[in-house]
Amino acid sequence: MYTCAICGYKGLEMESYGKDYPSGEVCSCCGFQFGEDDDKGISHDGWRESWIKKDCPFWYSPDCPENWDVEKQLKEIGVVYKKSVVIKNSCPVCEFDGLFEPAYDEEYGYPSDDICPCCGFQFGLHDYPEKIKGIKKWRENWILGGCQWHFKPDKPAEWSPRPQLTNLVNQQYENHQ
Ligand SMILES: [Zn+2]
Ligand SMILES: [Zn+2]
Structure with a gap:
């Protein structure tokens, strides 16, 4: 399993940019597709930002781990996030x-x-x-x-x-x- 550079989710099947070309995989956590979305000019930071703005919805919910801790997950890739209490x-x-x-x-x-x-x-x-x-x-x-x-x-x-x-x-x- 590989870690998503955008959301820190450790459930990627392939290395996102392992070979010379991107994996084409969609992160089931943040929904970014490597090689597709970045091809459209969307940056990792931009995607992360808008994902966080939406309060980090787990993109493919059936894959969502029980007791998923998004704050911890983001912290591990150096992103500080507090689940909004609104x-x-x-x-x-x-x-x-x-x-x-x-x-x-x-x-x-x-x-x-x-x-x-x-x-x-x-x-x-x-x-x-x-x-x-x-x-x-x-x-x-x-x-x-x-x-x-x-x-x-x-x-x-x-x-x-x-x-x-x-x-x-x-x-x-x-x-x-
Ligand atoms: Zn991700
Ligand atoms: Zn209504």
């Missing part, structure tokens, strides 16, 4: 994680009365009278409708519903186990 409020309907406050109060479950800018669900309105059912139905409709961003002015520039959908599918999977 609390993200995600929407229980569509998994958008940029709500201003939690959709439901953690202690009492009070709804925030906010509208999710992504799926348009209003906590405290569309969950009435049955919360779980309301959420499920809204989510179904949102997906059936092609996962459209609800409130256009708030739409992030590079938004894609894909990661949210992945989260939703994973959750469903977990709930069924």
Whole structure:
């Protein structure tokens, strides 16, 4: 196993630049493809920076080691990183994680009365009278409708519903186990 020069992950099958040419391997941790992405002019530092900015998502999650310690991993290649402690409020309907406050109060479950800018669900309105059912139905409709961003002015520039959908599918999977 070889170490990724970008993220420090020790799970590479090949030496990234062992011979005269790059390995073409994709790091399953940071997602960089040696010989492809650098060919496009992306530097290691640049890739690492934007990867860290996204809070170091493990690129190919099935390969993610249990108790993966990204801070330690980066430290070993001399990069100081502190996992951000910014609390993200995600929407229980569509998994958008940029709500201003939690959709439901953690202690009492009070709804925030906010509208999710992504799926348009209003906590405290569309969950009435049955919360779980309301959420499920809204989510179904949102997906059936092609996962459209609800409130256009708030739409992030590079938004894609894909990661949210992945989260939703994973959750469903977990709930069924
Ligand atoms: Zn990597
Ligand atoms: Zn939502």
